[in-house]
Amino acid sequence: MNIKSYQPRKLSIPVTEIEQASFCRLDDNLRSKTLEEEFKSGVKWQKVPTRYLKLSPEEIDSEVKRMKSIIGSKLYILGHHYQREEVIKFADTTGDSFKLSLEASKEKNAEFIVFCGVHFMAETADILTSVNQKVILPNMAAGCSMADMAPSEDVQDAWDFVSSITNSYIPITYMNSTAAIKSLCGENGGLVCTSSNADKAFAKHIQKGSKIFFFPDQHLGRNTALSLGINLDEIKVWNPFKLNGGLSNQEIKEAKVLVWQGHCSVHTRFTLDQVEAAKNDRKAKVIVHPECTNEVVKSSDFTGSTEYIIDVVSNSNPGSVWGIGTEINLVKRLAAENPDKDIFCLDPIVCPCATMYRIHPAYLLWVLDGIAAGLVINQVEVDFETRVNSKIALDRMLQL
Numbered sequence: 001m002n003i004k005s006y007q008p009r010k011l012s013i014p015v016t017e018i019e020q021a022s023f024c025r026l027d028d029n030l031r032s033k034t035l036e037e038e039f040k041s042g043v044k045w046q047k048v049p050t051r052y053l054k055l056s057p058e059e060i061d062s063e064v065k066r067m068k069s070i071i072g073s074k075l076y077i078l079g080h081h082y083q084r085e086e087v088i089k090f091a092d093t094t095g096d097s098f099k100l101s102l103e104a105s106k107e108k109n110a111e112f113i114v115f116c117g118v119h120f121m122a123e124t125a126d127i128l129t130s131v132n133q134k135v136i137l138p139n140m141a142a143g144c145s146m147a148d149m150a151p152s153e154d155v156q157d158a159w160d161f162v163s164s165i166t167n168s169y170i171p172i173t174y175m176n177s178t179a180a181i182k183s184l185c186g187e188n189g190g191l192v193c194t195s196s197n198a199d200k201a202f203a204k205h206i207q208k209g210s211k212i213f214f215f216p217d218q219h220l221g222r223n224t225a226l227s228l229g230i231n232l233d234e235i236k237v238w239n240p241f242k243l244n245g246g247l248s249n250q251e252i253k254e255a256k257v258l259v260w261q262g263h264c265s266v267h268t269r270f271t272l273d274q275v276e277a278a279k280n281d282r283k284a285k286v287i288v289h290p291e292c293t294n295e296v297v298k299s300s301d302f303t304g305s306t307e308y309i310i311d312v313v314s315n316s317n318p319g320s321v322w323g324i325g326t327e328i329n330l331v332k333r334l335a336a337e338n339p340d341k342d343i344f345c346l347d348p349i350v351c352p353c354a355t356m357y358r359i360h361p362a363y364l365l366w367v368l369d370g371i372a373a374g375l376v377i378n379q380v381e382v383d384f385e386t387r388v389n390s391k392i393a394l395d396r397m398l399q400l
């Protein structure tokens with residue numbers, strides 16, 4: 001390979017990142033409005049037939065129920081914990097991204113898997129299910145601003161450049177990335193991880209003396225490396241906007257972990273001040289997702305995936321007080337399901353994940369109407385070539 005340097009392409013801030021604040025508000029009423037009203041938020045939505053625009057949430061609710069019973073066992077609905085209440089109530093299984101990928105891999109009977117989550121999750125489900133099963137994402141505009149910070153071609157160029165300097169790196173990608181990046185990892189001895197197994201994925205390779213190039217979340221990468229005893233100065237950030245990632249050849253050779261400069265716009269809203277206020281003013285225990293910055297993670301009492309957060313909070317003693325640093329739909333659901341505890345979001349501004357939020361119940365109804373009428377709307381399909389190596393990377397994660 002004759003790569004002389006990594007030339008950044010014309011990268012710009014992803015549209016999904018610019019739109020992230022569109023649903024932020026001061027009141028915490030997250031009840032769905034008609035799609036027509038929600039379109040006013042200013043984010044990009046997928047076009048949908050006009051009949052769905054004016055349906056009231058109640059009308060949609062009874063129609064979704066009816067469609068689910070008409071389609072019956074051919075249908076399996078997966079719901080990520082960040083989905084709205086009016087959507088997740090229809091999920092046959094709910095979970096974090098690891099649990100949902102496991103469920104998709106085990107589901108052999110359903111012909112239609114409707115994924116109420118975001119695009120990378122639906123892609124993963126497609127890779128893990130058989131070719132005759134169809135994975136559907138109700139709204140194709142439901143991406144992930146973090147995944148959008150790592151375009152596949154840029155990651156490939158960066159990987160080629162780093163490999164031309166030293167062959168001691170293993171590529172590991174967070175589930176929140178394109179199938180093409182998962183494929184790159186599969187092809188080069190690496191794997192996929194989620195927030196519930198990043199420590200195992202890192203440890204496996206660090207113990208063998210390998211270095212890690214982690215995409216695309218710098219915070220999960222840094223938090224995981226630090227938790228395994230790597231020093232902060234051994235972790236370098238790959239800046240895709242700069243020539244050669246902004247790093248010298250020496251820095252690349254000496255680092256133990258390289259982290260792509262990506263972040264989650266939802267979790268980086270949480271601050272040290274919020275953690276301290278929760279602890280000092282409300283005497284709360286604090287639990288946060290590992291996509292938060294290291295100063296937030298370090299000052300919290302617990303850190304883990306969405307499934308872990310649910311587990312710890314649900315099994316805590318009655319009367320306990322919890323300040324939570326994760327997406328608001330999950331925090332509100334936990335508060336409603338645990339009325340014997342005082343549960344609140346660390347951030348006083350209510351900011352749902354703007355891409356997860358695009359799965360409005362009207363979109364769910366639209367794709368179910370399609371299935372009932374013999375029409376597959378919004379199928380997510382990964383091409384054969386990408387599928388082979390990304391499946392290898394995913395299988396390595398499932399075997400951890």
Ligand code: 13P
Nearest residue numbers: 096097098194195305306
């Ligand atoms: P979990 O794997 O914890 O569900 O996280 C997925 C995600 O996108 C968090 O932002």
Ligand code: SF4
Nearest residue numbers: 144145146264266353
């Ligand atoms: Fe992506 Fe963050 Fe939304 Fe998760 S919460 S889907 S990482 S933008």
